Amino acid sequence: MVDDSPADRQRILLVTGLSGAGKTTALQVLEDLGWEAIDNFPIRLLGRLIGPPNPDSSRHPLAIGFDSRTRGFVPNDIMEKVKDIAKRRDLVVTTLFLDCNSSELERRYNETRRRHPMAIDRPVHIGIKAERELLEPLRRWADVVIDTSNFSSNDLQHAIRAQFADSAPQEMAVIVTSFGFARGTPPLADLVFDMRFLDNPHWVPGLREQTGLDAAVGEHIERDGSFAPVFAQIRDLVLTLLPRYEAQGKSYVNIAFGCTGGRHRSVYAAQRFAQALHDEGFSPTVIHRNLGSRAADEIEGRQ
Structure with a gap:
C-alpha cells in the first residue's frame, strides 16, 4: 500500500x-x-x-x-x-x-x-x-x-x-537591491526606500560617469545633511521588522533602494545598508540592478 x-x-x-x-x-x-x-x-x-x-x-x-x-x-x-x-x-x-x-x-x-x-x-x-x-x-x-x-x-x-523550494532556508535570506525608478520598480521588493530626496551626483562635474561604488560619489552623498538622519531611521525600522518577518516564517526579504537612474544614490545607500546589516549579524545579498546602465540626462531629468 x-x-x-x-x-x-x-x-x-x-x-x-x-x-x-x-x-x-x-x-x-x-x-x-x-x-x-x-x-x-x-x-x-x-x-x-x-x-x-x-x-x-x-x-x-x-x-x-x-x-x-x-x-x-x-x-x-x-x-x-x-x-x-x-x-x-x-x-x-x-x-x-x-x-x-x-x-x-x-x-x-x-x-x-x-x-x-x-x-x-x-x-x-x-x-x-x-x-x-x-x-x-x-x-x-x-x-x-x-x-x-x-x-x-x-x-x-x-x-x-x-x-x-522543498523547504525554507534555515536562515531568512535578505536581499538588498539598488534600482532606478526610471527603469521600473523591482516587482518582488518587500520594502522600497526612495533616495531621490538627496542631492543628485549626476549633475556634479566629475561624478556623472562614476557610480555609488566610487568614494567621491559616497562622500558627496554623505555631505547631504538629510542622508545621515534618514538612513538611521531606515536602518532602525528594518532592524525592527526583520525579526518579525522571520517569526512569521518569511523565507526571503527584499529591501530596495531607488533613485532616478539607479547608478549613484541608490547604489551607495544599498552598499551602506548591506554593511549595516552585516554589522548586526545578517548576511545580505546585494544586487545593483541598473549599475551598468548608461548615464543619461533624459532619465535623470533637468535640474
Missing part, C-alpha cells in the same frame, strides 16, 4: 505558459533546487513517465515543461489528462503558468532576434496573439500564475525559489 501522507507523496509540477515568459529559467531554477526537470515533454505520455504507484520508487520532485511547441498540444486534452493523474493518492500535482504582457514579449523577441514558434513567417505580435488565445484555458485553470512582465531574470529566479 502506498503511503499517501503529504510528506511521502511525490510532487509533480507542470510548467507551461507563453513563449518568452521564462519557462526555461524556471526549470533551471527548479533543477538547482533538486527537482528533476524535463522540458518540451509530450503530456500524452505523462502516465508512462510517472509510472504506477510504487512505494519503493524515487520521491524526487519532478518538474515537466511543455508549451505550444510540444507535439499534441491541445489544452483541453492536457487538462483532462492531468485531472486523471491528479486523482492518484501518491502524487501532488501542481500546474504553474508563466504569463507576460504582449508588448514585453514582443520586446524580448525583437531584442534577441528569435522567431516566435507561432509566427515563423509572420510578425511576432501575430504569433503572440495566437498563442495567448490558445493557452487561455490553461491560464484560467492553472494553480499558480506568475506574471513576468516586469521581472528581470533574477526576479523570476527569486519567485520560483520562494514558491517551490
Whole structure:
C-alpha cells in the first residue's frame, strides 16, 4: 500500500505558459533546487513517465515543461489528462503558468532576434496573439500564475525559489537591491526606500560617469545633511521588522533602494545598508540592478 501522507507523496509540477515568459529559467531554477526537470515533454505520455504507484520508487520532485511547441498540444486534452493523474493518492500535482504582457514579449523577441514558434513567417505580435488565445484555458485553470512582465531574470529566479523550494532556508535570506525608478520598480521588493530626496551626483562635474561604488560619489552623498538622519531611521525600522518577518516564517526579504537612474544614490545607500546589516549579524545579498546602465540626462531629468 502506498503511503499517501503529504510528506511521502511525490510532487509533480507542470510548467507551461507563453513563449518568452521564462519557462526555461524556471526549470533551471527548479533543477538547482533538486527537482528533476524535463522540458518540451509530450503530456500524452505523462502516465508512462510517472509510472504506477510504487512505494519503493524515487520521491524526487519532478518538474515537466511543455508549451505550444510540444507535439499534441491541445489544452483541453492536457487538462483532462492531468485531472486523471491528479486523482492518484501518491502524487501532488501542481500546474504553474508563466504569463507576460504582449508588448514585453514582443520586446524580448525583437531584442534577441528569435522567431516566435507561432509566427515563423509572420510578425511576432501575430504569433503572440495566437498563442495567448490558445493557452487561455490553461491560464484560467492553472494553480499558480506568475506574471513576468516586469521581472528581470533574477526576479523570476527569486519567485520560483520562494514558491517551490522543498523547504525554507534555515536562515531568512535578505536581499538588498539598488534600482532606478526610471527603469521600473523591482516587482518582488518587500520594502522600497526612495533616495531621490538627496542631492543628485549626476549633475556634479566629475561624478556623472562614476557610480555609488566610487568614494567621491559616497562622500558627496554623505555631505547631504538629510542622508545621515534618514538612513538611521531606515536602518532602525528594518532592524525592527526583520525579526518579525522571520517569526512569521518569511523565507526571503527584499529591501530596495531607488533613485532616478539607479547608478549613484541608490547604489551607495544599498552598499551602506548591506554593511549595516552585516554589522548586526545578517548576511545580505546585494544586487545593483541598473549599475551598468548608461548615464543619461533624459532619465535623470533637468535640474
